[in-house]
Amino acid sequence: MAERIFSWLIMVCALLVVAALLWVLSDVVLQGAAHFSWQFLFDAPTDAGRGGGIAPILVSTLWLLLIALTVALPLGLGVAIWLSEFASSNSRFANSTGITLDILAGVPSIVYGLFGNAFFSIYLGLGFSLLSGGLTLACMILPVFVRTCEVGLRTVSNDWRRGALALGMTRSTAIWHILLPAARPAIVAGLILSIGRATAETAALLFTSGYVDRMPGSLLDSGRALAVHIYDLAMNVTGGDGAAYASALVLVTLIIVLNTLAQSLVDSWFKRRLVLA
Amino acid sequence: MNRLKERSYTLGEIEQGKPCCVPQPHLQIQDLTVGYGAKTVLSQVSLDIYQGCITALIGPSGCGKTSFLSSLNRLSDHHADAHVSGKILFDGQDLLHDPVDTLKLRRRIGMIFQKPNPFPLSIWRNLELPLKEHGVRDRNVRHHKIEQALKDVGLWDEVSDRLHSSAMALSGGQQQRLCIARALVLEPEILLMDEPCSALDPIASAVVEELILRLRGRYTVVIVTHNLAQARRVANYAGFFWMTERVGQLVEFGQCQHLFEAPTHALTAAYISGARG
Amino acid sequence: MFNNSINNQADRRLNFLLLIVASATGLLLAIIILFLLNESWPFFANRWRDGTWLQLFYGQSWYPLESQFGMAPMILSSLAVTVGAVVLALPLGLGSAIYLQFYASPRWAQSFRLLLNVLAGIPSVVFGLWGLTRLVPLITSWQPPGASLLAAILVLTLMILPTIALTSASALASVPRELLAGSMALGLRRNSQILHIFLPAARSGISSGVLLATARALGETLAVLMVAGNVVQNPSGLFEPVRVLTANIALEMAYAMGDHRASLFASGLLLTMLVWLLSWFAHRVVRAHKQALQYG
Numbered sequence: 001m002a003e004r005i006f007s008w009l010i011m012v013c014a015l016l017v018v019a020a021l022l023w024v025l026s027d028v029v030l031q032g033a034a035h036f037s038w039q040f041l042f043d044a045p046t047d048a049g050r051g052g053g054i055a056p057i058l059v060s061t062l063w064l065l066l067i068a069l070t071v072a073l074p075l076g077l078g079v080a081i082w083l084s085e086f087a088s089s090n091s092r093f094a095n096s097t098g099i100t101l102d103i104l105a106g107v108p109s110i111v112y113g114l115f116g117n118a119f120f121s122i123y124l125g126l127g128f129s130l131l132s133g134g135l136t137l138a139c140m141i142l143p144v145f146v147r148t149c150e151v152g153l154r155t156v157s158n159d160w161r162r163g164a165l166a167l168g169m170t171r172s173t174a175i176w177h178i179l180l181p182a183a184r185p186a187i188v189a190g191l192i193l194s195i196g197r198a199t200a201e202t203a204a205l206l207f208t209s210g211y212v213d214r215m216p217g218s219l220l221d222s223g224r225a226l227a228v229h230i231y232d233l234a235m236n237v238t239g240g241d242g243a244a245y246a247s248a249l250v251l252v253t254l255i256i257v258l259n260t261l262a263q264s265l266v267d268s269w270f271k272r273r274l275v276l277a
Numbered sequence: 278m279n280r281l282k283e284r285s286y287t288l289g290e291i292e293q294g295k296p297c298c299v300p301q302p303h304l305q306i307q308d309l310t311v312g313y314g315a316k317t318v319l320s321q322v323s324l325d326i327y328q329g330c331i332t333a334l335i336g337p338s339g340c341g342k343t344s345f346l347s348s349l350n351r352l353s354d355h356h357a358d359a360h361v362s363g364k365i366l367f368d369g370q371d372l373l374h375d376p377v378d379t380l381k382l383r384r385r386i387g388m389i390f391q392k393p394n395p396f397p398l399s400i401w402r403n404l405e406l407p408l409k410e411h412g413v414r415d416r417n418v419r420h421h422k423i424e425q426a427l428k429d430v431g432l433w434d435e436v437s438d439r440l441h442s443s444a445m446a447l448s449g450g451q452q453q454r455l456c457i458a459r460a461l462v463l464e465p466e467i468l469l470m471d472e473p474c475s476a477l478d479p480i481a482s483a484v485v486e487e488l489i490l491r492l493r494g495r496y497t498v499v500i501v502t503h504n505l506a507q508a509r510r511v512a513n514y515a516g517f518f519w520m521t522e523r524v525g526q527l528v529e530f531g532q533c534q535h536l537f538e539a540p541t542h543a544l545t546a547a548y549i550s551g552a553r554g
Numbered sequence: 555m556f557n558n559s560i561n562n563q564a565d566r567r568l569n570f571l572l573l574i575v576a577s578a579t580g581l582l583l584a585i586i587i588l589f590l591l592n593e594s595w596p597f598f599a600n601r602w603r604d605g606t607w608l609q610l611f612y613g614q615s616w617y618p619l620e621s622q623f624g625m626a627p628m629i630l631s632s633l634a635v636t637v638g639a640v641v642l643a644l645p646l647g648l649g650s651a652i653y654l655q656f657y658a659s660p661r662w663a664q665s666f667r668l669l670l671n672v673l674a675g676i677p678s679v680v681f682g683l684w685g686l687t688r689l690v691p692l693i694t695s696w697q698p699p700g701a702s703l704l705a706a707i708l709v710l711t712l713m714i715l716p717t718i719a720l721t722s723a724s725a726l727a728s729v730p731r732e733l734l735a736g737s738m739a740l741g742l743r744r745n746s747q748i749l750h751i752f753l754p755a756a757r758s759g760i761s762s763g764v765l766l767a768t769a770r771a772l773g774e775t776l777a778v779l780m781v782a783g784n785v786v787q788n789p790s791g792l793f794e795p796v797r798v799l800t801a802n803i804a805l806e807m808a809y810a811m812g813d814h815r816a817s818l819f820a821s822g823l824l825l826t827m828l829v830w831l832l833s834w835f836a837h838r839v840v841r842a843h844k845q846a847l848q849y850g
Contacts (some may be wrong), residue, residue: 002745006748010657013645013646013649014654014666017650017719018666019680020715020722021669021670021712021715025672027684028680061639075575076579078579080571082576086572088357093580096580096581097576102837108773111590111803112586113803118592119586139582142579142582143583159390160396161395162390163390163395165355165572166352166383166390168381168382168383168463169407170380170410170565172568177398178396178406181397200676200678202677205773230683231682232679234686234780235780241683245687248679251677253597265711273815
């Protein structure tokens with residue numbers, strides 16, 4: 001009897017979850033598709049976003065992402081390599097860097113928005129611009145990216161490190177040709193996580209890259225991210241729901257497409273070296 | 278290094294069973310003591326490794342044989358808190374105190390590990406990477422050397438049709454022979470082998486053992502093994518390690534036949550007969 | 555493994571380069587923390603002597619323009635929203651994880667997992683949009699005004715559900731198979747197996763996943779802002795509108811000046827501290843469990 005009730009409860013839980021999630025997903029897809037047309041991607045918004053499309057907003061979103069990744073990826077990979085391969089386990093600097101990374105990985109994005117506003121926009125004088133927004137996003141994704149890559153590198157078998165050393169190879173060669181390719185799954189995971197977070201971010205951008213929905217002329221122009229656009233349409237524009245849902249559909253699709261792209265790019269880059277069984 | 282390059286690169290010139298050792302020490306180890314942190318694992322070992330001979334090191338687990346081996350190519354440098362004292366004389370240099378280029382040293386003193394550790398690359402890249410690392414720029418030369426090394430370990434016929442597929446797909450015995458080929462392709466003078474057969478099945482183990490026998494005369498080999506019968510079959514010289522008060526020591530060293538048939542030390546006799554019975 | 559001892563030019567150069575990169579990153583991290591402290595400093599400095607800075611934590615009235623900085627209602631609302639979401643999402647997520655791991659057919663499990671993965675990647679603002687256009691009207695028709703504590707809890711629940719379900723499922727999946735064989739040999743029923751063997755064994759993985767989800771719920775800004783009504787008051791009922799700390803920052807940053815602005819930074823620090831506490835707790839749980847496995 002207990003067994004019956006237990007399985008019944010479990011089924012109900014699963015059913016509820018599936019139903020709720022499908023409800024959200026189908027709403028986004030159906031309502032989004034209803035307002036979507038290909039023209040929507042290439043037009044500028046009119047009437048505060050109720051009409052027209054999202055072309056300048058897409059461009060701003062991609063610029064923000066590009067800036068964030070260009071800054072965060074090399075820095076993050078470098079720090080991850082340093083932490084896992086060069087820093088000795090009792091180095092105080094390495095330990096405190098690790099702890100700070102852990103703390104910052106959990107800091108709410110709105111707090112990054114505060115920091116970005118104070119530091120990039122005001123202190124460095126970048127104002128409300130794509131640059132300060134992108135740099136804020138870079139700060140936000142850096143800790144998570146470093147930690148994922150570092151864990152990935154640490155789980156690479158020590159046999160390979162020892163083998164490389166015993167052959168008189170430099171660590172640089174071992175890292176570049178063996179360890180990084182072997183840590184590929186973790187690097188991809190970190191990249192996908194970072195892209196997801198940066199593309200979906202709203203709160204950190206409100207006070208750094210701003211609201212302006214014109215096509216950005218330079219990186220010092222303000223630009224509105226897709227997520228900010230959805231927020232603005234839903235909250236401040238009556239009758240903007242249709243466009244908001246269409247933008248949400250585009251945003252979700254964009255994230256999926258970018259993730260697939262990242263996955264295949266990293267794979268093809270490493271596949272040339274790495275031949276797994 | 279020139280001397281090395283001029284050597285013709287074929288095996289099998291030396292008839293098996295014939296005394297092949299030149300009674301001339303290739304490595305002279307004096308008072309070698311190895312410890313990790315506050316713990317001493319090996320104390321005051323002195324012995325000569327003779328040129329072109331196979332020297333087997335036997336004894337129970339944990340008596341410092343592996344630590345001994347990794348001091349010889351300075352791999353112990355990479356252990357966080359290892360300290361090595363004493364003298365290791367090689368080619369007129371004290372490896373522990375004179376300034377030694379460890380990368381070049383490890384090219385001259387190769388090492389094979391217990392667990393086969395081919396890199397997760399293609400079979401070809403496994404051999405090409407160390408060659409490139411040691412500055413062999415000419416493609417044709419590399420090609421020739423790789424082919425020769427694979428022939429030396431008897432892998433060429435088995436894998437010549439899938440040189441560009443993954444090394445990880447090979448069987449355990451093939452992987453270990455590939456690792457030996459990877460060491461041989463650098464044309465070392467000395468090969469250190471840390472229980473090279475213990476992770477293999479009996480048949481693969483016999484193949485690798487036969488390969489080791491064929492290396493006699495051309496290379497100086499130091500092999501750690503738990504298999505007394507194997508030590509007896511392959512070695513010219515043998516050393517017996519034992520732990521006294523948790524510190525490893527060399528109890529007896531001499532010609533293999535002598536050590537096995539007429540051990541001078543009671544411990545040796547007990548170990549050999551105990552393992553035999 | 556590599557540890558100390560660098561013996562060649564190439565590695566020395568790489569080490570030097572990476573050290574610069576690491577230092578730059580370390581500096582950046584320090585700047586983030588220093589700036590948050592520095593920007594909130596005026597608020598504390600002006601109120602340190604008379605002790606009124608503590609008003610931040612227990613003051614009931616939030617009238618920043620009249621220099622009344624009481625955040626207690628917002629702190630309480632943040633906690634209420636977070637606790638509510640976790641209390642709802644935990645049993646549902648755990649139940650789904652158990653279903654996924656023990657009951658679902660492979661094909662079903664695969665589609666369920668895909669659905670969870672897709673929804674875990676959906677931006678929070680989309681959940682907010684859905685909550686605002688679907689959930690809030692629904693609640694309004696039942697108990698106006700609609701935008702309320704309940705709406706915020708439900709939206710956050712949906713948001714953290716996929717994370718909790720996926721981390722719990724992977725924690726359950728990593729329970730050693732020998733345990734299963736052992737419990738089968740004892741002839742335990744499936745529900746007792748799950749309740750008495752698998753759940754305890756996966757406890758640390760599940761709880762660290764839940765704590766991370768809690769941190770996410772606490773730090774979420776826009777999804778909550780869009781559906782919670784944003785009235786500064788103590789959370790007295792499920793249908794009352796509330797304002798959480800994060801939403802307060804987002805709403806007022808645009809025009810805040812002087813001490814007002816500094817107080818927003820101070821609330822950012824407070825949030826950081828709460829999240830920090832949670833992740834420290836998560837670390838402790840995981841470590842304690844590892845030790846128990848080692849010595850137990």
